[in-house]
Amino acid sequence: MMQIALLGNPNIGKTSLFNQLTGSYEYVGNWSGVTVEEKVGLLKNKKAYLVDLPGTYSLTPLSRDERVVTEFLLKNEFSSIVNIVDASQLQRNLHLTIELLEFEKPLMMGLNMIDVAQSHGLEIDEQMLADKLGVNVQPIIARTGKGCTRLMDKIIGQENKMGKSFQLYYGEGIEKGITILEELLDGKEVQLPSKRWLAIQFFAGNETVKTYLQKLTDSQTLEELFTSVEKETIKQAGHSVQDTIYEKRDEFIVALLRDVVSVIKDVPQTFTEKVDRFATNKYLGMPIFLVLLYLMFMITFNWIGTPLSDRFDAFLSGPFTGWLEGMLKHLGTSEFLYKLIIEGIVPGVGGVLVFVPQIFILFFFISVLEDSGYMARISLVMDRIMQSIGLNGKAFIPMVIGFGCNVPGIMSARTIEQPKERLITILLTPLMSCSARLPVYALFAGVFFKGNEALVVLSLYTLGVVLALVLAKLFSKTILKSEESLFVVELPPYRVPHIKTLAKSTWDKGKGFVKKAGTFIFGGTVVIWVLSVVGFGGFHVAMDDSLLASVGSFIAPIFAPLGFGTWQAAVALVTGFLAKESIVATMNIVYHTASAAYLQGMVANAYTALSAYSFLVFILLYIPCLATVATIKKETGSTKWTIFSMVYPFVIAYVISFTIYQVGKLIGLN
Structure with missing residues (x-):
């Protein structure tokens, strides 16, 4: 086909x-x-x-x-x-x-x-x-x-x-060069419809075509031909070959449009132009963006998302769990399988799924911002800041995409032309707070910062962005000095988003969260539960005597200065490397909880408001998840930079969380 x-x-x-x-x-x-x-x-x-x-x-x-x-x-x-x-x-x-x-x-x-x-x-x-x-x-x-x-x-x-061929005349010098190059390619195995196209692309500076031609003919001959045509073109047209090719095309296009395009009326200032007077304003653009984020988080965590999640949690921990227990007893399920399902899978997977309403609401509003045309304005507004740190606005686009998931955010850095800017963007995108962290934010903010959930979550998002900007400045001045680059972005007109498009976009973003809960988190909860009931003394040991507790207890002292030196927190952070959603799933298992409400009570006893915020900051910044690390390795092709992408966030997370907790204690916070 x-x-x-x-x-x-x-x-x-x-x-x-x-x-x-x-x-x-x-x-x-x-x-x-x-x-x-x-x-x-x-x-x-x-x-x-x-x-x-x-x-x-x-x-x-x-x-x-x-x-x-x-x-x-x-x-x-x-x-x-x-x-x-x-x-x-x-x-x-x-x-x-x-x-x-x-x-x-x-x-x-x-x-x-x-x-x-x-x-x-x-x-x-x-x-x-x-x-x-x-x-x-x-x-x-x-x-x-x-x-x-x-x-x-x-x-x-x-x-x-379509038998009509299209051909522009580029001037005597360039046309002569095109003819010579076509003759050089005669008899070569060129599986393309046009040797002339190859010649034009070569003189236009297409490095990919140049590499292709070097496999067909002598490199020195190509260089000598280009130099000759360049000198002749400058002599005749006063411009380089590339500039002359561009100008000849533009002259043709301008003449063409004079014939085919008519201005039928004077158009008053458009709605887009009116809105952009404020949305892209040098002083108002950033505050407007922050206000929109705050409203988005208020709807997600306060007004709509949390009530829906609470109802979903009540259903899963109540009628659904009761029905499942009855069915398992009716089927005569073994004690091991019964406990695995009721104490492991249901709390682990269910503890993640209860946040689905909040995840989908957040993705819905992100889709609204995308489809309306506002997202492009964010990169324009950020360009002024990005330029001051050695990058440009295009580098902020992968970071915005990273709010949904760091993996596609890192992949979208391919659009950045300058290699060192691209590498800096890849290294910093994991600092953006992805959707996988939202269940943890929702859990802790709902316990310790009731009524201010949106403000707390906004502070975490802002911290990630600010830290990325500071590190971008540091990297671009030290280990990754980059050249200046030009930022060009298309600003589409504002549009009313289509409901069908929004529904598809929201589902496309959110289905990954649901799929991961049903596969990766499912498998992880089985392993975590087994480790929680197996110890050096055999099966069905007390949780505190389990292998899971032993591993966590060995690691926990590292995090004690940060305010969360319990083995439960340590284990959750380890599983969080596999997937950030696993943190909540792990907590549900280690605290023997079947509902979000019960887990909140256990968390309230294990943390203070200060240690909880320190914990959230650490989760925001520490080692990227396994999928993100794999993507960094693929995109950079470097083991060195992949290891660096894991080490530096952990160090920074530790330092900042340590500072927050210790300074907070000194000034009397708890």
Whole structure:
């Protein structure tokens, strides 16, 4: 079955179109870098596979995710291209279109956001655009699905309708160089439709293409040819080869748009422009962001989330546990299996699942911020701060994604062009408070900070961000000195989120939490419970004499200066390395609790408000979970930096928790 490549600039609805055409659901966000590797889906008509490639402004790759696009074009077999463009930003988007047309594969254009263009007073002659470029053009609104079915119907068989080749004249010097390079490639095994495209990409500075060509011809010959063309072009045009290629394309695009785009009315200031006067304001942007976070946490932990979690907990620890006990007795279950289920699995898994309402509410509001277009503004607001510490606003995007889960946050750092900035971002993203920590926050904040849960949780999120910024400054000035980089971000118009999209996005984020509770946490609770009933004296020993208690007691003195030197806390922190959700599951087992309310009572006896906050800070900052560590190893390809990513957070967590607890005691807090 044939494959069709889906390409376009970042943040123009490419992934939304992929979802509409395939019926699958991929993560959609209003910033560049959401798609960091190709995703494949079967078209709804079952006639072809659609490959969703990372968004890129150009085929000349700067970042790792952009390199994926060029490598796909060079190495993969596919029949045609669907190029999605933003109808309201054609001049910028058509630069990529020209590069794709020069590749000489059949191409179809999805003219997206046609409604936004019309709201800006723009009228596009779609047929003239199609005729001048020699492609099929289909107006669409990817978010709502309008026009997407017609686009899909036109995709299949389009190669039979597109015999017209596209060719721009780049000037005498460059054209001469293109001809020479094409002649050098004659007789070589080039599995591409256009040798001219290879030559243009080489002169445009595409390093991936250059590496490809070096396998086909002599490297020195290529360097001498480039130097010769560069000198000739500067002499003729007064610019470098790359700048001249860009200018020739831009001249063509400007002339094209004069013919195909008309301004039909003067448009007053848009809603987006009015809101952005405040949302992206130099002084108001950050306070607005913090207020929105506070309201989000109030709804999650105070107004709606906690009451729902309490009711769910009452059901699990009451009617559900009673029904399960009765069923197990009726089936004649052995004492060992009965206790494993009732004292191990139900408290462990159930103790995590009771926080599902809070998790899903939080993810719902994060999805609202994403789908409305506000998330891109956060990175713009943060850019001013990030620049002062040696990074740029793009580095904050993985951190924001890390609020949901650190793993995709680290993976999205592929969008950062500068290698050292990318490494710094990868190392710091685990400091962002992921959703797996929320059950612990909810448990302790509900016990010791009743009525101020949202404020306490906000303080933890803020601490993670502030610490990441401080360390970014330190790393960029010492162990990872980086070059200055330019920050470019697409600011989409504000939109009213679609309920269907919100539901899909919320479920996509939250299902991982539920799945982990039913698999990883399930297995972990079995192991933890067994260790809690097995000791040096055999089976069914008292909890304090168990292997679990022995391990915890050996480690516990390390944490005594931090205010939580009990073996139960030590064991919970160890299992927290496997998955942060396991902390609550472990506590339910070691405290012999069957309900969140009972666990809260046990926690209230084991901690003070001061030691509880110290414990929460330590959980926020200490060693990343196993999945995050594995992702760091994969993304950096370095054992050294992976070990560093585990060691430095533990040291910092220890120092800060120690300071909080000891200073708190000195000033009389408890």
